[in-house]
Amino acid sequence: MEELIPIFPLEVVAYPGDGLNLHIFEPRYQQLINDTVKSKKPFGIPTVVDRKIGGLGTLVELTRVANVQADGQMDIQTRGLRIFKIERLQKLYPGKLYSAAVVAYPANDPTGHSPTLRRVLADVKKLHGLLKVKKKLPKPEAKLTSYDLGHHVGLSLAQEYALLGLWTEVERLNYLQRHLEQVLPVVTGMESLKEKIKLNGYFKNLPGFEIQ
DSSP states (O other), X not given: OOEEEEBOOBSSOOOTTOEEEEEEOSHHHHHHHHHHHHHOOOEEEEEEEXXXXXXXXXXXXXXXXXXXXXXXXXXXXXXXEEEEEEEEEEXXXXXXXXXXXXEEXXXXXXXXXHHHHHHHHHHHHHHHHHHTOOOOOSSOGGGOOXXXXXXXXXXXXXXXXXXXXXXXXXXXXXXXXXHXXXXXXXXXXXXXXXXXXXXXXXXXXXXXOOOO
């Protein structure tokens, strides 16, 4: 079923379940948020890639408004709900300053594959360890999904957007696994290189080579 929703295009990928914090300073989006507070209805965040609005985005709900200033600027917190596909863009929502889109909601299979999830999670921990990054994952491990891990594996914006367009959990987990299989050897090599550079200039305790 299609519906018309207000949209807030951004160079960011919001996944279902994501918490996204934003500072609102443009008058048109101040209006959008004020309207959202009144209507208690969600709005859409379509992803902007290469300066163009992509065909996919995420419906989000407003969970908190804070630090409202005299000029209307504010900080907001949102949570991702579901992914939509844009059927038609509309420059202005009727009678408003902000844009709109007619969207549909493709079927999305959440059924995962526990062994793949465990492998992905193990590789995420290995990656974070190599990078010396301490990031708290958003849920207990048993409840994690590909969407929960999408921002934790070093994907580019284009890659995060590609993940948004996969409609089964198995496909998404396999996508993350392939990415990690490519990235981990590179990061491991960089760490080895860093150690070699650190050792340069130190006294080395090496055995002599015997000529045969």
